[in-house]
Amino acid sequence: MKNQNNYADIILESNAIFTSKIGEDEPFSGIVVIKDNKIIAVDQKQNITKWIGSKTKIYKLENKLICPGFVDNHVFFTGYVWSKAGVDLSNVHNSEEALLAIEEYAKNIPNSKTILGHCLNMNNWHEVEKGSAVLDKVFKDRPVIAFSKDRSECWLNTIANQKYGIEHDKCYAEACFKLFQELLKEENIVDEYNNFSKLLASRGVTSIKEIGFDDYYGFTDILEQMELKGELIHRINLVSQPVSNNANFEYGDTCSKRFQNSFIKFMGYNLMVDGEIASHEGELLKPYKDIPDSCGKYSPDYKTLEETAQAADKKGFRCALHAEGDAAVRKSIDIIERCRLINGKRDSRHAIIDLELVHPDDIVRMSNLGITAINYVQIMNCTSKYSDFYAQDLIGDDRINNYWPYKRMIDKGVNICCGTDLPLDIPNIPLSVYFVTSRRFPDGNPLTGFNKKQSMSKADILRAWTIGGQYANFSDDKLGTIEEGKLADITVLDNNIFDLSVDEIKDVKVCLTITDGKIVYNTLNKGK
Structure with a gap:
């Protein structure tokens, strides 16, 4: 035999x-x-x-x-849970219908639990309806928060505002960390992670970089148990994003020692630099076209960012800095460069995420410093029609060639990998190939492609989703190629x-x- x-x-x-x-x-x-x-x-x-x-x-x-x-190098499981928490309000049309749906949902959950909702559309509501008063009349002693689909605004009562510090128009992820502490302790959280894992598997994703705020609020323990039981179906490159306090290096040290197997490893820290260009919160080298006296609504705290990055680098951790505007990208490169000057040269594989607008000189610097670019190559999917795209109105024609400059990065030798910022979008690698080769938006426009000179080949984009991501995560020696x-x-x-x-x-x-x-x-x- x-x-x-x-x-x-x-x-x-x-x-x-x-x-x-x-x-x-x-x-x-x-x-x-x-x-x-x-x-x-x-x-x-x-x-x-x-x-x-x-x-x-x-x-x-x-x-x-x-x-x-495939490797999705920027996913946010907590955000996935957040995006579908509570009652689905996608079919309500006004505050009265929303209130009825919330009341009905509240009957079926324990009184001790905060009432949550998702996919609420308040576009046609009067400003007075968006306030807390309507909810306060019915829910005086129980927190209620209903989020819009993109989670850019929410409808909440007074007690929810007091408990979580969330405001109607300031309910972005970092502002909701107190709520996330509760979401990650829900009884069904393992089931949610299994659903999340199955979703990724259905899109061909076998490795991720997963963001956990602060010390991940105890969810690291659950991931460890899933790994020990053989329940994980993708590899996790875990990072900590400081939100409620400074970077927790004790947590990083503990995780590095704790995770020595092949499915979970601790990578380092995710650091937010600027905000969205679309909201005038991205920091630009030159003023916005539509606001000639402004390079951005606020200036990031570069001093704290640099102190955090240098401390993390000294301990051997990788930092991924989230920058959209060309000024924020340049200053992020400055921070990484000074890490090398102060702590010494090493194979750090630091990264910059998003990179909407990048000056050509800084792409050369990224290459020279070995900085990986984690690009949101599906970002065009977030704007259904080209006519709704904001870039030319905000930055002007003179800088448009620097927008999503993928080809220039490849030509200059920058390691490129991909992230979706899930739940911002769900990984769909063939669709991303369409976007980065055609440079067309979902409506098929512009026919000639937006900034078409910066398109990528099919081979290059597949490499970005595979070996590029594994290289960024120090796993290219055992993963990323056939x-x-x-x-x-x-x-x-x-x-x-x-x-x-x-x-x-x-x-x-x-x-x-x-x-x-x-x-x-x-x-x-x-x-x-």
Whole structure:
């Protein structure tokens, strides 16, 4: 009898294997051979028989595209929970209907719990309706908060304002940290994380950078238990974002020692720099076109940011600075550069996130300093029509060539990876390929593409979603490419995007996701 230990557990056979390796820009025909949790061979189809044992599952994928597993390098599980907490108010039209829906929902939850709602549309409400008075009449002693779909505003009563410090028009994530402390302790939070994990698996995501505010309010304990029980189906690169206080380095030290296995590791700190350009809160090098005397509504606290980054760098942690405007990007680079000057040169892989507007000189500096760019390559999906896009009105034609400058980053040798800021958007890698190759918004405009010179090739964007993300997370030695010896984190798309037109790419879906050699999502027929 043949020794089954010599044979594959899974064989993926396809006409389209994209390795994500530099220099291999086109997919090729062959097989990917998986044993236990590793890729043990990438071979020619005619050699398939030597890998087949009695227990081998063979997936004949024809023209389906095999890729390394995707990496979403900026997700926010707490935000995912927040975005769907409480009663769904998407179908209410006014304050009266909203109040009725909230009252009905409140009957079915314990009196001790805060009443929450989501997807509330207050666009057509009078200002007086948005106030606390309507809710206060019914709920005097019980907090009520109903958030809009984008969570940019909320409807809340007085007691909720007093308890959480949240205001109607100041309810962004960082302002809601007290509420998050409660959400992460809900009885069903493990179920929520499993749902979150399944969502990611359905999009081919096998690794994430996950943001936890402060010390993650105890949720780190839950993640540890899930890892020990073998329940995690994606790898977690955990970061702490200081919100209620300064960076908690004791927490970082503890996590670094605590997580030594392959599914969770502590990376460092996420630091917010400026705000959104769309809200005039991004810090620009030159004034806004529509507000000629302003480079941004407020100036970030660069002194504290630099102190935090230097302290984190000295302890060997990676920092990811969130900057939108070109001035904020430049000053973030300055901070990282001074970390090197003061603490010494090392393989730090510090990163800057978002990078809406970037001066060409600073891209060169990013390359020289080894700074990774974590780009929101699906960001066009957040503006349904090109006519609603704000950039040219806010920054003018003279700086438009510096907007989302992906191609320039690649040409200058900057490591690029991708994030969705989930729940800002849900990862959809084929859709992102459409956006960054066509540079068109969801309505298909402009036909010639927005700042089309900065588009990316299909190969480059897939590399950004795979090896680029793994490099940023110090995992490129074992993940991110399809090659012998790498861990078997693999995604299969139901069509070969290299053979499709730009418009056809949007309809491609993930049909198979493998994490650590185990199938975690499958819409194919069972292996033969």
